[in-house]
Amino acid sequence: MLAANSLRGMLISTQHNFSWLTAGGRNGVDLSREAGIGALLIRDDGKRFVLANRIEMPRLLSEELEGEEFEPVDFAWEEEKASPAFLPQLALRLLGKDGPLASDVGLGPGTVAIEAAVARCRYQLTGSEVERFRSLASDAARAIGNLARRLTPGETEHEVARRVADALATHNIRAVVNLVAADERIQKYRHPVPTDRRWEKIIMIVVCAQRGGMIASLTRIVSSGAISEELHRRTLAAARVNAHLLAATRPNVSGADLYRLAARTYAEAGFENEERLHHQGGAAGYRTRDWVAHPACMERVQVNQAFAWNPSVTGTKVEETCIALADGVDVLTSMSDWPQIPVQIEGREYLSPDILVL
Numbered sequence: 001m002l003a004a005n006s007l008r009g010m011l012i013s014t015q016h017n018f019s020w021l022t023a024g025g026r027n028g029v030d031l032s033r034e035a036g037i038g039a040l041l042i043r044d045d046g047k048r049f050v051l052a053n054r055i056e057m058p059r060l061l062s063e064e065l066e067g068e069e070f071e072p073v074d075f076a077w078e079e080e081k082a083s084p085a086f087l088p089q090l091a092l093r094l095l096g097k098d099g100p101l102a103s104d105v106g107l108g109p110g111t112v113a114i115e116a117a118v119a120r121c122r123y124q125l126t127g128s129e130v131e132r133f134r135s136l137a138s139d140a141a142r143a144i145g146n147l148a149r150r151l152t153p154g155e156t157e158h159e160v161a162r163r164v165a166d167a168l169a170t171h172n173i174r175a176v177v178n179l180v181a182a183d184e185r186i187q188k189y190r191h192p193v194p195t196d197r198r199w200e201k202i203i204m205i206v207v208c209a210q211r212g213g214m215i216a217s218l219t220r221i222v223s224s225g226a227i228s229e230e231l232h233r234r235t236l237a238a239a240r241v242n243a244h245l246l247a248a249t250r251p252n253v254s255g256a257d258l259y260r261l262a263a264r265t266y267a268e269a270g271f272e273n274e275e276r277l278h279h280q281g282g283a284a285g286y287r288t289r290d291w292v293a294h295p296a297c298m299e300r301v302q303v304n305q306a307f308a309w310n311p312s313v314t315g316t317k318v319e320e321t322c323i324a325l326a327d328g329v330d331v332l333t334s335m336s337d338w339p340q341i342p343v344q345i346e347g348r349e350y351l352s353p354d355i356l357v358l
Helices: 015-021 057-064 077-082 086-095 115-122 127-148 157-169 184-188 229-248 255-268
Strands: 009-014 035-043 048-053 071-075 101-103 111-113 174-182 202-211 214-223 281-284 305-309 320-325 328-331 340-345 348-353
Touching: 009 015, 009 086, 009 115, 015 035, 015 115, 035 057, 035 086, 048 057, 048 077, 048 086, 057 071, 071 077, 071 086, 077 086, 086 101, 127 157, 127 202, 127 214, 127 320, 157 174, 157 202, 174 184, 214 281, 214 305, 214 348, 229 255, 229 305, 229 328, 229 340, 229 348
Parallel strands: 009 101, 048 071, 101 111
Antiparallel strands: 009 035, 035 048, 174 202, 202 214, 214 320, 281 305, 305 320, 320 328, 340 348
16 A cells, blocks of 8 residues: 555554554553554554553553564653654654655644555455454344343433443443434434433344454344334334345445445335435444445445444334455344344345344
């Protein structure tokens, strides 16, 4: 990527890219910021550095970069605070030649921000990344599934969200998105931030679960007692859209093609234009979504790229995370002990999570 863009080096500062380049290492302390407390410099000759102030360097080396071949370059924290340009100027000196210096965030004069190009380097997961992702997705799905079976009407959305966070934390997983909706709030809001509303009949849990920098997404809905025919019909329609998206997630298919497929399937199921009320999901990995499918999206599916599809029909939703393989998808968050909705497409069965009736 550096050669293709005639760049001398790349400074990696964001938390998601740091995790990617270090196989799960973390430079995050203040999680309200995109950039972390240490940066990685990659030169065009392959030499690699870790840059951090003297507060952070010892822990980075012993806990996040153990066994990694990064040459440490530390500095006084006062120097870093004194000038916003300190870090890029230090990186430019370490290049040993004139710039330009690329960065995954805007760092001022002498640098060029090219996060999109870095993201494309992340899209195709390595074999070890796939296994890490598979383990994360399985642990997250099992934790949420086990929790869902223990829910009881009368709990507030806030209480359920806390239990979700606790269940995931048992597996060293952090909920970077933790949404909960009770009853009528499922129909009203696509992104229901938890409130003090107590659930009575239906509750929906939406999670983006992060471990080692990677993020798996899933949605589960629980009902206290039998669901209505209309809710069943709507959930079947969302599952049908999900199945068609899974079937079409194949190498070289564009995001625009996938969007049009979803729109067509909604219409065929009797819910025309439902795709306009919320995005359908898209490429995943080290961010909740690297790109989402939309009418002008020219990004294309790659082999071993992660995807999280989340089709919804007002009042219900299905969501799973998968890996695109050469001959189809492998759904990583699907659990055999959760009720499933099967959809047959061209001789292959695709499963989507149904509503769990307690």
